[in-house]
Amino acid sequence: MVASDRALPLSGVRVADFTRVVAGPYCSYLLGRMGAEVVRIEDYDPVDSTRSYGPFIDNYVDLNSGGAFSALNAGKKSVSLHLSNPTHAAVARELVLSADVVLENFTFGTMKRFGLDYESLSRANPSIVVVSVTGFGQTGAMRSHRAYMNTVAAFVGLTASNGYTEHCPVPVGATFSDYVSGTSAALASLLALWHARETGRGQHVDLSMAEATMAMMGQQFMDFLLTGSVPRPKGNGFTDTAPCGVYPSKGDDKWIAISVSTDAQWVSLLQVMGNPDWAHSSRLSRHAGRLENRAQIDTHIAEWTRNFASLELSTMLQTEGVPAVPSSDPEDLVTNPHFKERGTFASQFSPHGLGRVIPNMPWHFRSHPGLDAFVPPPPALGQNNSDMLPRLTSAEAAVIAEIDGAVQRAAESTR
Amino acid sequence: MTEAVSNPVMAPAGPLEGVVVIEAGEGVALAFCCKLLADFGATVVKIEDPKGGDVVRRRAPVPGSAADFPGSTLHLFLNANKLGVSLDLEAAPGRELLQRLLDRSDIFAAFSRSGAHEQFEGVLSGTREDDGLVSVVISWLGLSGPWRDFVLDDFLAQHLSGMAFSTAVRRDDLGAEPPLAAQGHLAEMVAGLTAATAAITGLFARAGDGRGERIDVAIVESLASFLRHEVVALTFGAGLMSRHKRAVSQIAGVFQQPVSDGYVDIMIRTEKAWRSLVEVIGSPDWANLDAFATHPSRAAHWDALEPLLQADLARFSKAEIHSQAQSKGVAVAPVNSIAEAAASLLFSQRRFFAEGGHPQFGQLRYPGPPFRLVDSTSSRSPAPGLGQDNQLVFGGWLGCSAEELARLASAGVL
Numbered sequence: 001m002v003a004s005d006r007a008l009p010l011s012g013v014r015v016a017d018f019t020r021v022v023a024g025p026y027c028s029y030l031l032g033r034m035g036a037e038v039v040r041i042e043d044y045d046p047v048d049s050t051r052s053y054g055p056f057i058d059n060y061v062d063l064n065s066g067g068a069f070s071a072l073n074a075g076k077k078s079v080s081l082h083l084s085n086p087t088h089a090a091v092a093r094e095l096v097l098s099a100d101v102v103l104e105n106f107t108f109g110t111m112k113r114f115g116l117d118y119e120s121l122s123r124a125n126p127s128i129v130v131v132s133v134t135g136f137g138q139t140g141a142m143r144s145h146r147a148y149m150n151t152v153a154a155f156v157g158l159t160a161s162n163g164y165t166e167h168c169p170v171p172v173g174a175t176f177s178d179y180v181s182g183t184s185a186a187l188a189s190l191l192a193l194w195h196a197r198e199t200g201r202g203q204h205v206d207l208s209m210a211e212a213t214m215a216m217m218g219q220q221f222m223d224f225l226l227t228g229s230v231p232r233p234k235g236n237g238f239t240d241t242a243p244c245g246v247y248p249s250k251g252d253d254k255w256i257a258i259s260v261s262t263d264a265q266w267v268s269l270l271q272v273m274g275n276p277d278w279a280h281s282s283r284l285s286r287h288a289g290r291l292e293n294r295a296q297i298d299t300h301i302a303e304w305t306r307n308f309a310s311l312e313l314s315t316m317l318q319t320e321g322v323p324a325v326p327s328s329d330p331e332d333l334v335t336n337p338h339f340k341e342r343g344t345f346a347s348q349f350s351p352h353g354l355g356r357v358i359p360n361m362p363w364h365f366r367s368h369p370g371l372d373a374f375v376p377p378p379p380a381l382g383q384n385n386s387d388m389l390p391r392l393t394s395a396e397a398a399v400i401a402e403i404d405g406a407v408q409r410a411a412e413s414t415r
Numbered sequence: 416m417t418e419a420v421s422n423p424v425m426a427p428a429g430p431l432e433g434v435v436v437i438e439a440g441e442g443v444a445l446a447f448c449c450k451l452l453a454d455f456g457a458t459v460v461k462i463e464d465p466k467g468g469d470v471v472r473r474r475a476p477v478p479g480s481a482a483d484f485p486g487s488t489l490h491l492f493l494n495a496n497k498l499g500v501s502l503d504l505e506a507a508p509g510r511e512l513l514q515r516l517l518d519r520s521d522i523f524a525a526f527s528r529s530g531a532h533e534q535f536e537g538v539l540s541g542t543r544e545d546d547g548l549v550s551v552v553i554s555w556l557g558l559s560g561p562w563r564d565f566v567l568d569d570f571l572a573q574h575l576s577g578m579a580f581s582t583a584v585r586r587d588d589l590g591a592e593p594p595l596a597a598q599g600h601l602a603e604m605v606a607g608l609t610a611a612t613a614a615i616t617g618l619f620a621r622a623g624d625g626r627g628e629r630i631d632v633a634i635v636e637s638l639a640s641f642l643r644h645e646v647v648a649l650t651f652g653a654g655l656m657s658r659h660k661r662a663v664s665q666i667a668g669v670f671q672q673p674v675s676d677g678y679v680d681i682m683i684r685t686e687k688a689w690r691s692l693v694e695v696i697g698s699p700d701w702a703n704l705d706a707f708a709t710h711p712s713r714a715a716h717w718d719a720l721e722p723l724l725q726a727d728l729a730r731f732s733k734a735e736i737h738s739q740a741q742s743k744g745v746a747v748a749p750v751n752s753i754a755e756a757a758a759s760l761l762f763s764q765r766r767f768f769a770e771g772g773h774p775q776f777g778q779l780r781y782p783g784p785p786f787r788l789v790d791s792t793s794s795r796s797p798a799p800g801l802g803q804d805n806q807l808v809f810g811g812w813l814g815c816s817a818e819e820l821a822r823l824a825s826a827g828v829l
Contacts, residue, residue: 009620009628034616049684055653067647140764145741146682150670151748154680157756159671162582162597169678169750171671172597173581179641180605184785187612191455191788194615195430197622203789211767214756215785216604218447222492224753225768225780226478231598231753236579238598239570240475246574246593253589253658257574257596314565323566327574327594330649330656333639338562344636345646356650362640363613364557366629367620 006367008035013193016041016099017076018116020048022149022175023209024105024133025072026182031101031189033361033371038076039099039388041092044381044403044410045082051381052414057356063414064380065350071358073378074348079389080382080407087399089114094393097125100196101189105133108143118204128202129192133185137208149177152209158217163233170233177213183362184212241287242294243269246327247302249310255327256310258301258317266290268320273304311336343372350377382407429456429791434618437516438462438497439504440526441469443569443600444553444634446493447607449524452614453496454784455791460516460808461494461799465501465829468801469494478776489600491798495771495781499799500808503828512828515813517548521621522614527554530564539629548627549617551610557633567635572602576638581645585660585670594658605641606634608785661718671750672725676732678750681740686710691743695736696727771795805829 013036017028020042032038042048053068054061063069079095081088093115096102102121104111111117111132118130132138135147136155150171153159158177163170188205196202214221223229236245241261249256260266263285270279278300283289290297305313310326317324326332334345334357342364347355358375365371385403389395434457438449446461446469453459463469471493472486486494503509517523527535532554539550552558555567573579578601579594586592610632617628648656656662669681669692683689686709693702701707701723706716713720728736733749740747751759762768769781771794781795809815809829823829 006620006626007623009616009623011623013619030612034619055648055651057651059652067651067653068644070651071643071647136761137765140761142741142761145748146688146744146746147748148682148684148746150680151682151746154671154678154750155748155756155759157751157753158597159678159680159750160752161599162595164592164595169671170582170595171680172578172601173584174578174638174641174645176578176601176641180608180785183605183608183612187451187608187615188786188788190612190615190619191430194618195788195790198430201789205786205788207786208765210761211765211783212785214762214767214782216601216608217599217753218492218604218782219489220599220753221757221782222488223476224757225782226488226491226776227476229476234598236570236593236596238596244570246579246596248590248593255574255593257571257579257594259568259571261568318562318565321566323568323571325565325567325571325575327579328577329580330577330642330645333577333642333646334650338556338560339636339639341560342557342633342636344633344639357646358650359640359643359646362609362632362637364631365613365617365620366631367626 004368004370008368009365010034010036013037013101014039014099015189016096016102018042018102018104018106018111019133020105021050022072022178023181024103024185025050026179027131027133027185027189028076028103029072029074030183030186030361032075036101039095039384040073040076040078040379041095042078042080042381043082044080044407047381047410057350061414063411064378067356070348070350070356070378074358075376076379077384077388078379078382079384080403082403082406083114088403089116091389091393091395091399092116093121095388096121097128098392100127100129101193102128102130103133103185103189104130107146108134108138122202122204126202127196127200129189129196129205130202131185131189131192131205131207133181133207133209135209137211138206147209149175149209152177152213156210156214156217157220158213161220161231161233164235166232177209180216181207181209181212184215237294240291242290243297243301245298247298247305249305249308249313249326251309253329254310256305256308256313256324257327258322258324260322263287265322269317269322272317272320272322276300276304346373346375348375348377381411429454430788431455431457434458434522435520436460436522436524437513437520438524439513440528440553441471442526442553443471443489443493443603444606444610445524445526446471447604448551448553448610448614449497450493450495451608451611451784452522452524455788457522459497460804461497461499462502462504462513463499463801465503465802465827468501472801486798491773491779492781494798495795497799498804498808499801500805501802501829506826506828508823508826508828512809512813516808519812521547521549521618523548523550524610524614525550525552527552527558529555529566532558532563546627547621547625549614549621549630550627551614551617551630551632553606553610553632553634555634557636558631569600569602570596572635572638573597576602576635577642577645578602578638580658581642584656584658586658587660589658602634602638606632606637609637669724672728674728674731674733674736679728679733679736680748680750682746688745689713691745692740695739695743695745696724696731699723699727769795771797773797802829
């Protein structure tokens with residue numbers, strides 16, 4: 001690992017993180033990897049459900065080592081408090097008031113019930129930034145609606161514009177709304193913190209996952225607002241170029257994506273294919289002719305591509321100037337030579353000393369090449385109770401001991 | 416902060432007031448990154464090639480008439496609130512003017528085309544990151560690595576990143592339903608959001624020690640970062656997940672189901688939520704069967720359960736099941752079209768859509784930013800014409816004389 005001579009950009013920033021599951025933790029993951037001290041304030045009854053999601057390395061089931069939790073909570077600290085207990089809520093408040101940014105994704109009204117709402121906190125610390133992430137926002141007719149990433153995407157129109165046929169929409173994958181909302185929350189946290197440092201005034205950012213998702217659909221909404229057009233599902237054939245699609249390659253459920261948009265790329269593709277007879281028609285030498293005969297071209301290409309592995313064929317085609325890539329499954333992602341060299345996926349140390357590859361960071365800072373090499377481990381539940389609570393709060397030793405006991409019981413009940 | 420351009424255009428106020436961003440290059444990701452910075456108060460100077468400008472200007476659909484070409488809807492959306500100049504960066508005088516702009520700027524945001532990274536390095540070599548410039552360079556695959564010069568587009572980026580695979584899970588026929596990319600420049604929009612976040616992080620770095628930073632944002636990696644559950648399923652020992660409906664071992668979340676007038680999406684994560692949903696649909700007898708008593712047993716018997724559930728759901732419209740289920744605390748939402756979403760009372764209550772005047776279209780509504788901040792307004796000034804602000808930026812700000820500007824224009828540099 002190459003050490004940097006610079007502190008990480010967010011060194012000295014403390015984030016009090018009440019978030020759970022995906023969107024909020026991804027936000028605090030980004031902030032934490034950039035140097036912020038992220039303190040998860042999490043319950044032991046019940047624990048964040050992500051701690052129970054597998055898979056677990058070698059089937060060793062515990063609260064601290066599951067894949068889902070590890071992938072989203074690398075490098076954070078953990079203080080465990082049961083907020084429904086007024087004593088614990090008071091301790092949480094002290095901890096929160098030492099922070100610069102507070103992240104939460106409870107249902108509407110929950111933070112107020114714990115005495116941790118923005119109005120109350122800002123009276124004690126006017127520069128505090130609170131970012132609340134909910135499905136549909138803290139105001140409006142749907143502020144109390146239960147929401148998850150798929151229901152948010154459905155409501156805002158993202159799902160309806162996607163699918164193989166017009167008759168059955170298909171939700172966009174990778175819990176898209178969660179990660180988009182998490183990234184948006186990171187941007188919001190940074191901008192609000194920047195503003196607080198300039199003015200001395202914090203704020204409460206009300207981040208709606210629905211609006212964060214809609215902001216990613218700018219063209220669709222702009223088209224609709226200006227022209228009235230509504231996008232319909234078109235499978236992989238939604239571009240106005242041909243051939244452009246996904247074709248079977250060698251192996252079980254393996255595919256290659258090819259996207260030809262110029263006559264020169266078409267000629268190059270045919271050369272790699274060995275100039276097959278079916279392609280000699282002059283109708284196909286121009287874009288309009290290829291669009292018109294798209295289906296027949298796709299059939300011929302699929303007959304050819306299924307003889308090659310997608311990685312091998314993509315490299316061959318790209319060398320000749322034909323845009324093509326493997327349509328990656330997770331195995332393709334972690335074995336891709338380009339991603340390996342760039343540290344797109346990196347090894348994570350774990351409490352058991354076993355390293356596993358997880359997705360790393362979506363950007364690379366030249367001053368910090370070491371971030372590309374490895375990912376720190378996630379925190380054990382309450383692992384920082386004994387160093388943070390006495391230092392930053394007035395929690396009594398007996399209270400801390402009681403909490404540690406409850407955490408241990410929660411951990412043992414999981415195994 | 417640098418001395419800001421005196422900007423006659425009404426830009427939104429916001430936390431980035433006084434921050435100057437130079438945008439050089441083309442494409443959706445770069446433009447969206449800089450749009451977000453402009454939306455929160457930065458002065459963004461968008462540099463375009465004098466011969467035609469950003470390709471986004473011509474990407475269909477283009478409203479209005481060809482004679483009076485305002486640019487595509489995408490251009491109108493991505494470039495509101497920006498100043499626009501034309502400058503040939505392949506010409507030496509153009510690069511010299513760029514350096515003078517960067518000397519007065521805080522953030523340099525650029526797009527480096529596949530196969531042109533070395534040429535772009537030449538542009539970057541004169542930048543003064545050690546003196547405090549934050550450079551964010553967006554490209555399809557990054558500035559390093561064996562595939563850095565591969566040619567991509569948004570469709571291919573979604574496939575390479577694994578997003579298309581993840582979209583096409585829970586399928587009946589893997590051959591007929593391959594990995595699926597989504598419309599709407601999804602990869603590029605995510606990369607733009609990612610790059611904006613990275614750029615602000617760079618400003619914090621500079622605030623710490625006065626030094627700038629060089630940040631490399633690959634569009635494919637921005638999206639691949641979302642594939643966490645899918646990758647750890649493999650690397651933590653559960654094996655490569657199958658896209659087939661029957662092979663998915665996750666909890667029976669219910670997900671998308673048909674109703675009388677379309678589809679709804681449902682997420683059941685607890686027994687309480689399941690029981691509430693059953694109550695909403697009238698507590699049918701089948702729901703009492705032992706085979707459907709718990710989450711794991713419902714997952715195991717999903718093939719038998721789903722048609723029974725669908726038969727009962729078919730009695731409801733989207734609006735009915737949405738309202739009744741939410742009143743019981745069940746996460747249900749209608750699968751809305753864009754039109755239905757835009758018309759939703761919720762977004763007008765929350766003032767999601769921004770407004771601004773346009774010389775050709777009158778008052779326009781725009782999709783808003785992902786969130787709002789204190790001291791930020793949601794006004795929109797129209798996307799600039801090509802080279803619209805040359806005089807303001809090169810003359811008024813850099814101090815170029817009228818003769819110099821005329822000479823550069825006649826040489827095709829502006």
